Amino acid sequence: MSTSLNAHSGSLAKALTIRDLDVTIAGHSILSQVSLDIGTRARVGLIGASGSGKSMLSRSILSLLPAHAQAAGSIRLFNKELVGASDRELAEMRGRTVGMIFQNPASTLNPVMKVGRQIALPLRLHYNLPADERLRRVEAMLNRVGLPSSMLDAYPHQLSGGQQQRVAIATALVTSPRLIIADEPTTALDSITQLHILDLLVDLVDQAGASLLFITHDFGVLAHVTSSCYVMDHGRIIEHGNTSNVLAKPSSPVTRRLAQSAEELKFDNAHASLSQEGDNND
Numbered sequence: 001m002s003t004s005l006n007a008h009s010g011s012l013a014k015a016l017t018i019r020d021l022d023v024t025i026a027g028h029s030i031l032s033q034v035s036l037d038i039g040t041r042a043r044v045g046l047i048g049a050s051g052s053g054k055s056m057l058s059r060s061i062l063s064l065l066p067a068h069a070q071a072a073g074s075i076r077l078f079n080k081e082l083v084g085a086s087d088r089e090l091a092e093m094r095g096r097t098v099g100m101i102f103q104n105p106a107s108t109l110n111p112v113m114k115v116g117r118q119i120a121l122p123l124r125l126h127y128n129l130p131a132d133e134r135l136r137r138v139e140a141m142l143n144r145v146g147l148p149s150s151m152l153d154a155y156p157h158q159l160s161g162g163q164q165q166r167v168a169i170a171t172a173l174v175t176s177p178r179l180i181i182a183d184e185p186t187t188a189l190d191s192i193t194q195l196h197i198l199d200l201l202v203d204l205v206d207q208a209g210a211s212l213l214f215i216t217h218d219f220g221v222l223a224h225v226t227s228s229c230y231v232m233d234h235g236r237i238i239e240h241g242n243t244s245n246v247l248a249k250p251s252s253p254v255t256r257r258l259a260q261s262a263e264e265l266k267f268d269n270a271h272a273s274l275s276q277e278g279d280n281n282d
């Protein structure tokens with residue numbers, strides 16, 4: 001336990017370096033020879049079709065894989081090797097060095113715990129702060145995600161989906177983690193709320209000088225949030241590079257197909273809303 005939440009130094013060290021990571025479950029290969037780098041203060045995307053292994057890769061970082069999974073290779077977080085690290089070392093990292101945000105806030109927030117206590121949990125776990133200082137930090141964090149102090153006493157079911165995700169972001173960021181892993185954090189939200197939450201996340205990550213691993217299957221979201229990205233297929237990294245280059249000139253057929261389907265979906269949606277307008281005008 002510590003009493004200080006240090007501002008991040010401008011260290012040039014990599015935030016995360018994964019090399020030759022293999023994960024198997026019951027003899028089946030889930031991840032194969034995965035290598036990935038995230039620099040300090042970088043926003044990096046991970047994209048791929050459903051079942052390609054994105055969540056398994058993000059969960060393997062802090063050893064949150066199913067109990068029967070086996071991992072081999074190297075995962076270095078701020079130069080500390082995590083493959084083979086003890087439960088205690090991993091617990092120390094979770095919520096302190098690394099903050100995680102998941103797709104569905106309703107399933108990550110405790111339904112019988114008030115918002116204030118929820119956000120305070122990682123602080124209680126990792127920092128020995130006086131109660132008034134803890135409350136000050138929790139309230140400041142709540143306000144930074146755009147929610148009023150009165151919501152400290154609300155229960156999750158009293159909030160909208162967007163407000164719940166803001167609480168989940170506040171909970172992940174209150175300890176000033178140096179790496180934030182966001183796994184499809186806006187998939188469950190409407191497109192306007194999605195944009196607000198993405199912009200909020202990007203602002204908070206940049207202001208904190210943290211790094212971001214952002215997982216999505218949406219090319220529009222990927223371009224909005226990240227500057228470089230990795231593409232996964234069948235448990236392997238098949239392409240990586242600057243996000244705008246990967247989107248403009250995908251080098252692998254799988255990425256091309258994913259980008260093409262995203263374009264077709266966009267076109268179909270635009271077409272559907274135009275005909276809807278037409279119907280309404282009749």
Ligand SMILES: Nc1ncnc2c1ncn2[C@@H]1O[C@H](COP(=O)(O)OP(=O)(O)OP(=O)(O)O)[C@@H](O)[C@H]1O
Nearest residue numbers: 025030048049050051052053054055056057066217
């Ligand atoms: N608990 C589990 N036990 C065994 N295999 C699993 C388990 N969870 C996931 N898998 C398998 O691991 C592979 C990768 O799944 P993963 O959830 O990482 O995909 P994903 O790219 O995140 O998909 P999505 O976008 O749909 O969330 C899939 O083949 C999946 O069936």
